[in-house]
Amino acid sequence: MKRFSGKTVLITGGASGIGRGTAIRFAEEGAKIALADLNTAGGLETAGLCEAAGGEAIFIETDVSCEQAMQDFVESAASRLGGIDVLFNNAGFPGAVGPIEALSVEDWDKTFSVLVRSVFLGMKFSVPHMKQRGGGAIVSTSSIGGLRGYAFGHAYSACKSALLNLTRSAAVELGRFNIRVNCICPGQILTPMAGGDHSDLAALEADMATRQPIPRAGRPEDIGNAVLYLASKEAGFITGEIITIDGGLLAGCWDYKAPAEQDVPSSAGFIGPSFQIDAQGDA
Ligand SMILES: NC(=O)c1ccc[n+]([C@@H]2O[C@H](COP(=O)([O-])OP(=O)(O)OC[C@H]3O[C@@H](n4cnc5c(N)ncnc54)[C@H](O)[C@@H]3O)[C@@H](O)[C@H]2O)c1
Numbered sequence: 001m002k003r004f005s006g007k008t009v010l011i012t013g014g015a016s017g018i019g020r021g022t023a024i025r026f027a028e029e030g031a032k033i034a035l036a037d038l039n040t041a042g043g044l045e046t047a048g049l050c051e052a053a054g055g056e057a058i059f060i061e062t063d064v065s066c067e068q069a070m071q072d073f074v075e076s077a078a079s080r081l082g083g084i085d086v087l088f089n090n091a092g093f094p095g096a097v098g099p100i101e102a103l104s105v106e107d108w109d110k111t112f113s114v115l116v117r118s119v120f121l122g123m124k125f126s127v128p129h130m131k132q133r134g135g136g137a138i139v140s141t142s143s144i145g146g147l148r149g150y151a152f153g154h155a156y157s158a159c160k161s162a163l164l165n166l167t168r169s170a171a172v173e174l175g176r177f178n179i180r181v182n183c184i185c186p187g188q189i190l191t192p193m194a195g196g197d198h199s200d201l202a203a204l205e206a207d208m209a210t211r212q213p214i215p216r217a218g219r220p221e222d223i224g225n226a227v228l229y230l231a232s233k234e235a236g237f238i239t240g241e242i243i244t245i246d247g248g249l250l251a252g253c254w255d256y257k258a259p260a261e262q263d264v265p266s267s268a269g270f271i272g273p274s275f276q277i278d279a280q281g282d283a
Pocket residue numbers: 012013014015016017018019036037038039042062063064065090091092093094114141142143144145185186187188189190191192193194195
């Protein structure tokens with residue numbers, strides 16, 4: 001029997017990238033999936049890919065920032081699939097970007113409505129179904145941008161950070177209902193949203209391989225595998241947790257670049273305390 005046979009999984013932002021990759025992984029494990037997205041062509045394509053991978057899938061065009069649309073998505077998915085076991089809150093975009101003094105209030109609020117309000121709405125409408133079922137798992141997509149600040153991405157960073165404590169507060173409240181709530185922080189993943197020149201995907205992939213210690217581009221299925229784990233019974237004692245999946249990027253620093261061959265040291269060295277460096281003549 002497959003790991004998610006008979007389980008129902010709701011995925012927002014399922015038309016593309018991480019949502020699509022995760023949907024396919026759940027489908028390979030036998031799940032029944034409901035996909036929500038604004039992108040109908042992409043959503044239908046993902047549903048087809050899920051069916052081909054061995055799952056069942058439906059797509060419902062949904063603006064995740066809209067309360068009525070999210071309620072309709074959740075209710076329709078629950079009735080068509082037969083309840084809700086897993087909710088993956090994942091839809092997103094970069095939102096308002098630019099110098100802080102130039103950001104408009106309208107763009108700021110719109111970013112929050114898609115990146116934060118949608119996650120609250122997903123939880124609000126799915127939790128009653130999970131309680132009825134005796135439990136469930138919620139996973140939301142934050143970002144390494146929610147763990148670190150970066151210039152010109154203030155709204156995105158603030159939104160993704162908000163998801164960390166929404167995850168924790170919901171986990172604290174819902175544990176006694178056997179509903180686990182966790183959050184993932186992807187690093188740089190090769191999806192249409194990833195930064196860089198998408199006109200030459202091979203070059204972009206090669207460039208992304210240099211952006212973190214693991215020397216390859218992050219892939220949607222890297223995130224999907226973590227979401228499957230968090231949704232599985234093997235993660236039954238994990239809740240309120242934030243998992244970073246970034247190929248080691250935050251283990252180092254944001255500006256990590258794979259060193260050029262000639263810069264790779266051929267032997268070990270020792271750099272002492274900084275106050276000694278001048279004295280050693282090393283600075
Ligand atoms: N790609 C990365 O490097 C990366 C890194 C960290 C976090 N993330 C996060 O991962 C999530 C998925 O992003 P992705 O990289 O797969 O990008 P993507 O663009 O491939 O997928 C995002 C999906 O969300 C959908 N969406 C956006 N606004 C929506 C709305 N209002 N209603 C319904 N659907 C909407 C888009 O149509 C798209 O299909 C996002 O939350 C993003 O912030 C991505």
